[in-house]
Amino acid sequence: MATTTLHEAQPSLPSPPTGAAPPGGTARRVLRELRRDIGAVLSTAFLVLIVLMALFAPLIGTLAGHGPDTFDSAAVDKDLGGLPKGSLGGISGDHWLGVEPQNGRDILVRIAYGARISMLIAVSATLLTTVIGVVLGLLAGFYGRWVDQVISRLMDFLMAFPALIFMIAVLSALPAGNRPVLLVIVLSVFGWPYLARVVRGQTLTLTGREFVEAARASGAGSRALIFAEILPNLRSTIIVMTTLAVPGYIGTEAGLSFLGVGVTPPTASWGQMIANSVSWYQVDPMYFVIPGAFLFGTVLALTVVGDRLRHALDAGEAS
Amino acid sequence: MRRAVLSCAALCTAIPLTLTACSGGGPAASGQAKPTADPATGGTVHFLEKPDFSHLDPARGFDGGVNNFYRLIYRTLTTREAAGPHSDGTKIVGDLATDTGRASENNKTWTFTLKKGLFFQNGAPITSQDVKFGVERAWDPDAGIGSPYAKQVIAAPADYKGPYQSGDLDTIETPDERTIVFHLKKSYPQFSSVVAQPNFTPFPKGTGAKAAFDTKPIASGPYEVANYRRGSSLELVRNKHWKRSTDTVRAARPDSFVWTFGLDAATIDERLIAGQGKDINAVGPKVQPATIARLQTPQLKQRTLAGVTGCTTYMSLNTTKGPLRDVRVRQAIEYAVNKQTTVDALGGSALATAATSIEPPSIPGRDATDVYPSKDGTGDPEAARKLLAEAGQSKGFTLTVDARANATEQAVAVAVQQGLKRVGIKVKINTIDTSTFYEVIGTPSQQHDAALTGWCPDWPGGTTFLPPLFDGRLISDKGNSVLSMLDDKKIQKRIDEIAAMEDETAQNEAYGKLDAEIMKRAPIVPLNYSKTVLVVGTNIAGAHTSISYSGGIDLVGIGLADPKK
Numbered sequence: 001m002a003t004t005t006l007h008e009a010q011p012s013l014p015s016p017p018t019g020a021a022p023p024g025g026t027a028r029r030v031l032r033e034l035r036r037d038i039g040a041v042l043s044t045a046f047l048v049l050i051v052l053m054a055l056f057a058p059l060i061g062t063l064a065g066h067g068p069d070t071f072d073s074a075a076v077d078k079d080l081g082g083l084p085k086g087s088l089g090g091i092s093g094d095h096w097l098g099v100e101p102q103n104g105r106d107i108l109v110r111i112a113y114g115a116r117i118s119m120l121i122a123v124s125a126t127l128l129t130t131v132i133g134v135v136l137g138l139l140a141g142f143y144g145r146w147v148d149q150v151i152s153r154l155m156d157f158l159m160a161f162p163a164l165i166f167m168i169a170v171l172s173a174l175p176a177g178n179r180p181v182l183l184v185i186v187l188s189v190f191g192w193p194y195l196a197r198v199v200r201g202q203t204l205t206l207t208g209r210e211f212v213e214a215a216r217a218s219g220a221g222s223r224a225l226i227f228a229e230i231l232p233n234l235r236s237t238i239i240v241m242t243t244l245a246v247p248g249y250i251g252t253e254a255g256l257s258f259l260g261v262g263v264t265p266p267t268a269s270w271g272q273m274i275a276n277s278v279s280w281y282q283v284d285p286m287y288f289v290i291p292g293a294f295l296f297g298t299v300l301a302l303t304v305v306g307d308r309l310r311h312a313l314d315a316g317e318a319s
Numbered sequence: 320m321r322r323a324v325l326s327c328a329a330l331c332t333a334i335p336l337t338l339t340a341c342s343g344g345g346p347a348a349s350g351q352a353k354p355t356a357d358p359a360t361g362g363t364v365h366f367l368e369k370p371d372f373s374h375l376d377p378a379r380g381f382d383g384g385v386n387n388f389y390r391l392i393y394r395t396l397t398t399r400e401a402a403g404p405h406s407d408g409t410k411i412v413g414d415l416a417t418d419t420g421r422a423s424e425n426n427k428t429w430t431f432t433l434k435k436g437l438f439f440q441n442g443a444p445i446t447s448q449d450v451k452f453g454v455e456r457a458w459d460p461d462a463g464i465g466s467p468y469a470k471q472v473i474a475a476p477a478d479y480k481g482p483y484q485s486g487d488l489d490t491i492e493t494p495d496e497r498t499i500v501f502h503l504k505k506s507y508p509q510f511s512s513v514v515a516q517p518n519f520t521p522f523p524k525g526t527g528a529k530a531a532f533d534t535k536p537i538a539s540g541p542y543e544v545a546n547y548r549r550g551s552s553l554e555l556v557r558n559k560h561w562k563r564s565t566d567t568v569r570a571a572r573p574d575s576f577v578w579t580f581g582l583d584a585a586t587i588d589e590r591l592i593a594g595q596g597k598d599i600n601a602v603g604p605k606v607q608p609a610t611i612a613r614l615q616t617p618q619l620k621q622r623t624l625a626g627v628t629g630c631t632t633y634m635s636l637n638t639t640k641g642p643l644r645d646v647r648v649r650q651a652i653e654y655a656v657n658k659q660t661t662v663d664a665l666g667g668s669a670l671a672t673a674a675t676s677i678e679p680p681s682i683p684g685r686d687a688t689d690v691y692p693s694k695d696g697t698g699d700p701e702a703a704r705k706l707l708a709e710a711g712q713s714k715g716f717t718l719t720v721d722a723r724a725n726a727t728e729q730a731v732a733v734a735v736q737q738g739l740k741r742v743g744i745k746v747k748i749n750t751i752d753t754s755t756f757y758e759v760i761g762t763p764s765q766q767h768d769a770a771l772t773g774w775c776p777d778w779p780g781g782t783t784f785l786p787p788l789f790d791g792r793l794i795s796d797k798g799n800s801v802l803s804m805l806d807d808k809k810i811q812k813r814i815d816e817i818a819a820m821e822d823e824t825a826q827n828e829a830y831g832k833l834d835a836e837i838m839k840r841a842p843i844v845p846l847n848y849s850k851t852v853l854v855v856g857t858n859i860a861g862a863h864t865s866i867s868y869s870g871g872i873d874l875v876g877i878g879l880a881d882p883k884k
Contacts, residue, residue: 069736073659073697076663077612079667079669082611082667083611102608102730103733265730276726279608
């Protein structure tokens with residue numbers, strides 16, 4: 001769940017960069033540090049693989065010779081309730097990761113198309129929450145007083161809400177329309193306060209720092225203060241929090257699809273594949289294992305990368 | 320129409336994490352009786368179910384599952400024979416009545432005589448007035464939502480609103496305590512089947528207002544309700560005023576029945592397969608498709624029962640919408656659909672067979688000819704493309720299909736979508752909530768191009784299959800059953816001719832021929848005939864599936880092999 005991940009992900013406060021290093025220099029140092037970390041390298045490699053799979057899903061379909069929704073009646077056993085023929089859920093030269101029971105749709109191709117949906121929703125929701133979270137967090141922290149009161153109470157309100165239950169209720173009540181867009185909106189509405197709260201807190205501290213005071217004393221306007229002094233110092237916080245938000249949203253999207261309120265069939269989605277596989281766990285465990293492994297791998301890889309990134313950024317600022 | 324109750328699979332079920340069920344086959348198969356063996360008297364039969372019964376009031380409930388249950392606590396003038404080794408459970412026999420009724424006035428007046436020694440659960444004798452009162456409840460605007468036949472067939476003033484509001488109905492006469500005479504609107508040779516409908520159950524005059532029978536029914540059958548907690552459990556015990564000598568249909572072997580509701584479908588399958596404790600005396604609903612593969616061991620095969628539902632799953636084509644107005648386009652759709660993939664979507668060959676005609680094989684006089692033949696029902700895209708080209712639709716078009724929001728129905732919808740994709744027809748699946756589905760598609764202003772649904776006959780015969788679906792004069796603004804909106808004068812004329820036939824066999828054969836005639840106009844695509852597979856506990860006996868009750872086990876014959884277990 002996005003909520004818990006983000007709660008625990010409050011990054012340590014970066015020290016004020018008095019001798020602001022050139023941005024290129026920081027990036028290069030962080031990259032160097034990440035390259036030395038075997039976990040980060042493996043995770044990044046896996047993520048690149050998933051992104052490539054998502055991008056080239058139609059190509060994978062062409063190579064495998066199956067569309068995401070193409071049935072293959074020959075690959076399932078009619079007399080056994082549609083169980084995939086062959087061992088390991090129908091893994092064969094024709095279907096590299098096996099087929100779905102009952103209809104014989106290719107699992108590899110559906111995983112690739114499912115990655116598209118997962119990535120699209122998670123990345124869009126992250127971008128949207130980042131924009132909303134940073135803007136409102138900055139406003140609250142910088143202007144204080146009634147602006148802060150209004151925004152903070154709104155955040156308290158949204159954070160105190162039982163988000164998952166509300167998402168299920170909202171999504172089941174809404175018409176079937178464009179599900180991915182609805183998912184992004186619903187995820188974002190409940191997701192932004194977690195980033196905004198951290199941004200607000202950091203802005204509050206930064207606003208009181210000497211270098212901001214100095215800039216203010218030398219006649220800089222609010223706009224210059226926010227964009228030239230405060231925002232650059234929030235950079236690492238934002239980077240880390242967004243990297244850690246993506247896996248949260250992937251998990252939530254899968255969870256909502258699992259509960260039947262996510263994307264509608266026949267659109268492939270990992271959560272939906274896992275939901276469908278539940279009743280087959282005993283006769284066709286691979287149907288559960290494969291989408292489950294992809295979901296687990298992706299969330300783990302993103303979390304590891306986010307964690308290592310934070311570590312690298314913190315270390316740099318401490319030095 | 321008997322409402323088709325479809326099992327709700329995968330998505331609407333919770334997570335069946337019953338990983339403890341690792342014991343598998345249950346007790347050893349050796350010395351185990353077959354579930355079809357004769358049961359002993361006594362014991363308690365348990366039922367594991369997900370949904371509760373729709374209504375305990377027989378004027379309200381009307382689907383295969385609840386009609387089956389009604390026979391345990393209620394009796395009607397006639398009823399069907401018990402399903403058994405020598406009977407398929409479809410023949411109509413006298414129940415409260417001594418015989419299946421005597422017709423006069425060219426089947427317009429029907430007289431029944433009650434047996435002697437009939438009592439309600441409170442010991443009061445069952446008289447012809449009680450039967451009359453029970454039937455009159457069918458006209459009550461609140462209660463009469465079950466079987467429609469009484470209202471359709473029996474003559475009644477247009478403003479008659481049931482016994483609670485309008486009092487007695489003069490067209491049902493009770494000359495004495497044991498005689499009841501029905502006056503019909505017109506000749507109806509199958510009236511013996513009509514009086515077997517659940518809303519012909521007798522009730523003491525004046526009882527049952529305001530849905531009272533849904534919680535406290537008054538039993539006339541061998542059992543009475545001892546305990547009922549809606550959505551959770553139901554217990555039946557013997558009705559000591561029921562006399563075995565008056566009943567040729569109900570074996571009534573067990574001393575009690577216990578239903579447990581609200582269980583997850585996958586959990587039920589696990590429990591029945593494991594067969595631990597009291598579950599050896601248990602029966603469940605139709606198994607999940609994923610369970611079929613596990614029923615292949617000899618131990619489990621021995622306690623697996625198969626049955627046919629007698630229902631046809633079909634896709635209606637709205638003949639008044641867009642390209643579907645052209646019969647060639649509809650015929651192209653008939654050819655393009657791959658019926659085998661819809662069979663797979665329901666769970667493969669064990670749970671369905673590809674359809675050829677509108678009437679399923681269980682209907683007498685059925686003509687199995689497929690007007691749109693293809694190899695194994697996989698479709699003929701070539702023929703479809705040719706027809707589309709003739710109709711000037713070779714570029715294809717978008718077809719909106721209404722489907723219920725449950726996993727099985729969605730799988731069927733996706734199967735249809737894939738089939739039509741082969742000829743360039745793009746299917747848009749319009750998902751409708753299961754509880755409002757029939758209401759939406761039965762409203763012509765709200766239904767789209769096509770709808771995925773099914774039809775079950777109320778008794779084996781063409782009368783309850785073709786006319787309700789294809790008689791254009793029945794098209795109505797609400798609760799419409801002619802989903803195709805086909806208003807064809809030739810078909811209507813033929814329906815009238817067949818309805819006037821005296822001989823039932825000739826009538827059924829004529830309906831069989833009419834089936835093919837209707838199919839030439841392609842108003843629906845018959846997809847498949849559904850079947851059931853059930854697993855029962857090791858101690859269950861007397862279990863025979865019945866086509867009269869959607870392929871469920873006929874409850875009047877079931878019992879235990881050893882009541883002491």
